[in-house]
Amino acid sequence: MLKLHELAVVEALLxxxxxxxxxxxxxxxxxxIVSIGELQRFDRELLKSxxxxxxxxxxxxxxxxxxxxxxxxxxxxxxxxxxxxxxxxLSDYVKEAIHFLPEAVYSFIKCPSCGSRDYDIKSGRIxxxxxxx
Amino acid sequence: MSFVLGDPRxxxxxxxxxxxxxxxxxxxxxxxxxxxxxATLTSFSLMSRGFEVGLIDMDLTNPSINVILGLNMxxxxxxxxxxxxxxxxxxxxxxxxxxxxxxxxxxxxxxxxVNALRELLTISNLEDVEILLIDMPPSIKEEVLxxxxxxxxxxxxxxxxxxxxxxxxxxxxLLKDEGVSNVAIVENMAMKEKAILDDYARSLSYTHLGVxxxxxxxxKTIGDVRGILASKLYSSILxxxxxxxxxxxx
Numbered sequence: 266m267l268k269l270h271e272l273a274v275v276e277a278l279l280x281x282x283x284x285x286x287x288x289x290x291x292x293x294x295x296x297x298i299v300s301i302g303e304l305q306r307f308d309r310e311l312l313k314s315x316x317x318x319x320x321x322x323x324x325x326x327x328x329x330x331x332x333x334x335x336x337x338x339x340x341x342x343x344x345x346x347x348x349x350x351x352x353x354x355l356s357d358y359v360k361e362a363i364h365f366l367p368e369a370v371y372s373f374i375k376c377p378s379c380g381s382r383d384y385d386i387k388s389g390r391i392x393x394x395x396x397x398x
Numbered sequence: 399m400s401f402v403l404g405d406p407r408x409x410x411x412x413x414x415x416x417x418x419x420x421x422x423x424x425x426x427x428x429x430x431x432x433x434x435x436x437a438t439l440t441s442f443s444l445m446s447r448g449f450e451v452g453l454i455d456m457d458l459t460n461p462s463i464n465v466i467l468g469l470n471m472x473x474x475x476x477x478x479x480x481x482x483x484x485x486x487x488x489x490x491x492x493x494x495x496x497x498x499x500x501x502x503x504x505x506x507x508x509x510x511x512v513n514a515l516r517e518l519l520t521i522s523n524l525e526d527v528e529i530l531l532i533d534m535p536p537s538i539k540e541e542v543l544x545x546x547x548x549x550x551x552x553x554x555x556x557x558x559x560x561x562x563x564x565x566x567x568x569x570x571x572l573l574k575d576e577g578v579s580n581v582a583i584v585e586n587m588a589m590k591e592k593a594i595l596d597d598y599a600r601s602l603s604y605t606h607l608g609v610x611x612x613x614x615x616x617x618k619t620i621g622d623v624r625g626i627l628a629s630k631l632y633s634s635i636l637x638x639x640x641x642x643x644x645x646x647x648x
Contacts, residue, residue, distance in 0.1 A: 270478055270481050270482060270521050272480050272481070273480065273481040273520055273521045273523075274407075274520065274521075276410060277406040277407045277409075277410035277411075277520055278406045280406060280409050280410045280413060281403045281404070281406035281409055281410070282403070284409055285401060285403060342507075361476065362476075362498040362499065365476060365482060365498055365517075365521060366495060366498040366499075366514060366517055366518065366521075367513070367514075367517065368458075368504070368506060368510050368513060368514035368517070369495075369498045369499050369504065371503075371504055371505055371506065371510070372498075372499040372500075372502035372503060372504045373499075373502065382503065382505050383505060383507070385507070385508075385510075386510065390513060392405065392406060392407060393402065393403070393405075393406075394402075394403040394406055395400060395401065395402050395403070396400070396401050396403065397399070397400045397401075398399045398400075398401075
């Protein structure tokens with residue numbers, strides 16, 4: 266049995282795609298483009314292969330499935346400093362916590378400039394699907 | 399032709415919750431009215447009636463049901479199987495953000511609140527759950543507005559003091575304005591036996607579940623599930639469980 270929380274997210278993606286397919290009365294797509302944030306730390310190849318497998322099982326045809334990653338970027342609300350994940354050392358426990366719940370980043374990362382936890386995730390926390398008919 | 403689909407988690411959550419026998423959302427206009435306690439005790443009372451019960455602590459920035467249940471941090475580990483499995487607490491299937499953040503604070507603004515809430519509902523494995531109880535943070539904010547869109551049944555926990563009852567009425571009024579048709583109210587920590595919010599609930603065609611008397615000894619049982627289940631407060635909850643079940647099946 267698969268023990269991956271990517272499965273829950275793939276099921277969510279599939280629900281969304283099937284809903285559109287039903288609404289548009291189509292069984293095939295030209296392109297399915299999934300964008301996921303760097304914070305989710307998903308195995309993109311695994312996510313892609315799981316999604317393709319589900320699409321085949323649901324008899325949905327497609328020419329191409331692409332999985333993109335949106336880089337993480339943060340901006341502090343207190344001092345305005347912007348930063349990314351580059352150079353930030355995270356323990357395996359913290360990486361896993363953020364993988365499951367990206368907002369857990371606020372528990373473990375503070376603004377490198379002023380130390381505040383009051384910052385925005387400007388990018389890198391996304392689950393989005395674009396489809397082309 | 400190209401389409402950007404909405405957040406895929408929303409439909410997934412809606413379908414996931416619709417497969418359950420019922421979802422109760424414990425809300426309150428003010429903090430300190432006992433939402434978390436009532437939600438926790440209700441989970442055990444429903445389990446005593448044979449239901450498979452899940453309990454989610456959705457007070458993301460200040461989760462505390464783990465304290466009521468006496469769980470230590472060693473108990474709060476992520477178990478992954480088609481999502482995140484619950485922690486079994488004397489038969490209740492318990493989900494909490496504590497498994498991810500531990501004792502660290504979690505300040506959230508704006509869209510992060512909704513994102514975190516949707517993520518938790520998406521990744522929580524509810525396969526063995528029949529009835530889900532969700533404990534929400536106090537007041538009327540993004541979390542409540544988000545979750546009421548998923549066809550859940552809010553239970554407003556209110557106190558009988560003037561501040562508590564005033565807040566409860568405002569929350570009931572909001573739920574009515576948002577088109578939530580099935581709402582219940584329970585008066586908690588009551589100093590008076592007689593209900594004070596029943597007429598107002600009925601004026602909105604809502605359900606009044608009952609009055610839970612103040613149990614001044616209850617605080618001594620916090621952290622001890624066996625003590626909690628032997629408390630007068632739990633007896634009072636058992637006394638309204640028929641009403642809760644009837645409300646679930648409305």
